[in-house]
Amino acid sequence: MLELTLRGDYIELDKLLKALGLVESGGRARMVIAAGEVTVDGQVELRKTAKIRAGQVVGYAGQDVRVLAPA
Template sequence: MRELDFELDRDHVELNQLLKLVGLCDSGGAGKAIVASGAVSVDGEPELRKTCKIHAGQVVRIEDVVIRVHAAP
């Protein structure tokens, strides 16, 4: 399992954009397709909303990759 840390410098980031920003896809559109496929969970629950707002403290998982979202200092 690969773990990534993402430093959030604003209130939230949309789920599809998060996948793009951490390098798991090339575009927001590709991120939407990944979310729509049912491959993504947020805090252990399946997430199908492509633009779901992700906040600091949440954990996103896609296949064997875990993304931990932290607030910027």
């Protein structure tokens, strides 16, 4: 499982995928989200800019990402 530590209160879903290199661009991130390929806490998430907060788990392409609170 990958981990991402937040810098603020949240990160938008499309930016999270790009920041971790799970997609090559923001446009690709928005495409896979719209296609229903991304889950948040086990549920399909279709909102490209959904606010992902500490404690949530994002899934895409067989990878899970746990989002951690800022240090």
